[in-house]
Every structure is written in structure tokens, then in C-alpha cells.
Amino acid sequence: MKDRHGCDASAGNEAALCVRNLRFAYGGVEVLRHVSFDIKPQRFTVLVGRNGSGKSTLFRLLVGLLKPQEGRIAVFGRDLHRLSLRERTRLLGFLPQHHHPVFPFSVEDVVLTGRAAHAGLVPKAQDRAAVREALEQLGIEPLASKPYTELSGGEQQLVLIARVLAQKPKVLLLDEPTSHLDFVNAHRLMALVRDSLCAHMTVVAILHDPNLAFQHGTDFFFLADGHVFQPDSGRDPWNSALLERVYGVPMETISFGNGAVVVPGDFSKSARP
């Protein structure tokens, strides 16, 4: 049985992110209660849940944009709310919400701002190297000198992901990283996260598409009614009883090889009269 009360690294808890008894309410309306979980290092953990289930709130708590009313969050055993902003930035990277900037900075300059916590006043050669590496990883070097404001939504999203990669955090939190990406780019990004990023960082992502999650993720957490829960060890995350609890509608599972695709039963074509 794992320790449910401490996040102490010395007690043998090797979690990258450790959350204990988190409670959060927006003006009296409880969004999250008794949330406790550990995220293992160098894994690709996916959070799945419906709209309004509190995923984004949980995310904003994890990156420190919101403060929980109760409970604690630790990053590699260190209390999130006792870290300085600079220390936190070196440990935790996240994608800010999508918006349109005013000035037409080049893609390279946008990605370079990811180095703010490392560079100090003026970026140096190693910062520019980190930018090039991030652009190459995502395959967007051809965009380097283009104005960010003239890119498509999907390209802008890739640039912001490159920016957080250039930041080189130990834990990467991605809220809907594929929302503007096309089908192929979404899978390419997920494969990149799984195959190369998880070799040296821990990635946690919110995904709306459970099939994308099941295909690429290694660990899964589900959110429903303000609770976070995990599939029982040894059971597939796509078992229908679990998914019906998360989504509140009957689910059909189509298995293939060692994977599966799920479809909400109520709305599939076969259910139509």
C-alpha cells in the first residue's frame, strides 16, 4: 500500500508529481475533492474526462496558476508553492492558453522566449541551440523566420510546444496539445512525446480524444465528479465499465491487436433507427 499522506522524496516516493488530498472550489462550488495521485517519472500520463469535469482546473493547480484550498502538490518531493517562480519554471513547463499576440515576432523569437528562466537578460549561444533543437524535434525549422502571427492555428500550437521544449523542464504539462492539429500532426506529436521526450522528461497531457490517449499514453487517469481515479492494475484502460463511469454514456469497444478503439454507444451509426 502506498503512502497516501506524504510526498517526501526521502521516504522512497519517486513520484515526479505528487498530489495529496487536493480540494478546490470556485466561489463555493466544489470542483475537485480528495484528489490524490502520483505521476511516475519518465512516463506519458494522460488525463481523460468530459468537459467541465475539472481537468483544466486540476492543470491550473498543478502549474501554480491557482492555489488549492486544501492539500498539497509536490514536484520531485519539493512543495510547489514554496518554489520560486524561476525554480518552478525549470521543473515544470506548461502551454499557456492559445491567444493571438499583437506584435508579429518571428517563430524563432517566440521560441527563444522559452529560455527566459535560463538566459537572464540576453540569450546566449546555448539558448539559441536549445531553440534549434526544439524546432527540429517538431519538424518546424522551415517556419523559423516566419512571423508567428501569420501562421495557421495548428502551426502556432506547434510553435508554442517548441517554446516549452526549449524551456527544458523536467515535467511537461500539456492541456489539449492537439486541439488545433490535424490528424497526422496529432499522432506525430503524441509519438514524439512517447518515444523521445519521455526518455528525459515526464509528460502529463489532457486529451479529449480517448483513442489518441489509449494509442500513445503509458499511464491513465480519469476525472469524473471531481474525483480522480485510475484503472485497476492489470485491466485495460478501455474497459467499458470504467469508461461509462467517466463519460456517463454506454461505450462500445472495438479491439484489435493489443489496442482498442472506443465509440460512445448512444451515438454510433448502428444505434440510429
Next chain:
Amino acid sequence: MFPWIKRAVVFGFPWPIVVLSVFVGPQDSIAPKEALEWMASMMMGAPAAENADLVRAIVWDIRLPRILLAFCVGGALAASGATLQAVFRNPLVCPYILGLSSGAAFGAAVALAVGFLPVYGSAFLFAMAAVGCSYALGRVGKAVTPVSLVLSGIIVSGIFTALLTIVQFLADPFRLQTIVHWTMGNLHNAEWKRVLDSVPLMGCGGVGMFFLRWRMNVLALGDQEAYAVGVDPEREKITMLIPATLAASAAVAAAGIIGMVGLVVPHMVRMMLGPDNRVGMPACFLFGGAFLVLVDDFSRALTAFELPIGIFTTLVGGPFFIFLLRRFRLGWAV
């Protein structure tokens, strides 16, 4: 056009303007040849001409301090405008629009009227207060929208202009003349003492903005974007506003309110070099300085009686601001 050509133009064009301005003056004044001969005699020990004392007085005591002051005032206003635009992510703001200039003018006028306050210190404090008010009043809920910031800036600017009028009304007549003269935006009575008082302050502000120029790129992308990469946006804004206000308030205290330089020059530089403040900030200082020196050359050479330079800069800048507003409506998604 290749980027290096544009950079060469922006960074190269100011120097000849500044040098050639030494030879510009009203038609009945000394000829460029006389000024050149005087310089040769000073530097190479050539025999002095008959009217050497007159030439010396004109070149050394009148033209040089004026050119230096114009250059620093233009540079300080332009760099400060570029900083404000980056900090507030708003292409429509400048020291004038945000009330910084009127705040500084009020502060300087109070100091001139009472006679025992330091002019530059008082200008800086009231300019800081004006920018703080504009920012605080422009807040709608949690965010400061570009339009609400411009509106609150105009209101704050109006209040300080009204207060300035009250100071003028109450001031003793002998001091009133000094105050009125100076608020019109004048360079014609520049002398070495004024240069030595104000240029170090504008220089300090300029150096501060120069060091923070890349951090402005980080901030210009957005508050949450800055926070995500480890920059506390509110603290960073204050850090950048201090040198911007110092430079612009010293410029106002030295030369009065000179409108539009702080708005127009950052836009010109951005059109030529792009939005990266790493090149934009030094370019703004140089280009803004040369711009004001050039405008001042026209105001010195064209008419026998001198028009205050603020009138010229506003005549150039006003139509440009309208052009920007139209483009803003059409193209910029804010």
C-alpha cells in the same frame, strides 16, 4: 530588401544628420564654411578667422548643446515609447498618450513654481504616478484591454494638463513666463547647463531599457505566456517602467512636451526591422534622436522666427496616428 541593408540604413542614417546639423542655421547666420574653418582652427591649430569669437559662440554655445539635447530628447522619447508599447502590448500607447508627459510637465511646473523642489525629481515622481494611474484605471476586471488603457491614459493626461493650468494660474508672474515658455516644447534656449542636467538622466533610462530589451520580447507575448516561462509579469512591468519613465520625464523636464515622437518612431523602426526589441531598442534611440534633430533643423532653418518644435512633430505625427488607427482596425487582432 535584405535585412542587413535595412539595419545599415537605420543605424547609419542618424550619424550624418547629427554632424551636418552643426552647419544648419537661419540664412543670415554664419555660413557652413565659416563653421568648418573654425573647427579646423580649433583642432589643427590653423590661424583663426576674424570673426572666430562669433562663430565659436554660435557653434559651441548655441548649436552643439541644442543638437545634443534634441538628439537625447528624441532618443529618450522614442525608446520610452517602444518600451511602453512592449510592456502594455499596445501599439497605440506612447509617453504622451499614457499621461506620462503631462505628469512630468506638471511635476516640473510645480518645482519651477515653488522654486525649492528638484525639477527632474519632481517630474519623475509625477510621471510615475500618471503612468500608474493610467494602468490602474485601465483595468477592466482582471485584464487591461488596449482601448481601455488608451482611454484611461487620455483621462489621466487631461487631469494633469488641467492641474498644470492651475499651477500656471497661481504661479507668480515672473516664474509663469518660464513655465509657459517651456511647456510649449522648446529647444531654442538649450544651453550646456540644461544638457548636463538632463542628459545623464536620459542616458541612465536609456541604458536601463537597453539591458531589459530582450525581456521586453518575453513580456510582449502576453502575461500568461511570460509567467509560463518564469517571468512575473507585474514585477517585470514595473522594472521596465522605471527606466522608461526616467528617460521620458527627464526629456519633458528639459524640453517641454514634444508629442508624437514616442509613438511614431517605434512604429517606423518596427516596420523596417521587425518587432524584435533586441535590435529595435537601440535603433529607436538613434532613429528617434536623429528624427528630432532633423525636425529641429527645419524649425531652425525655415523660418526667421522659431516655431516650437512640438508643433512640427505633432503635424507629422498626427496624420500618422490616424493611419495606424485605421490599420489597427483592419489588421491587428488585439
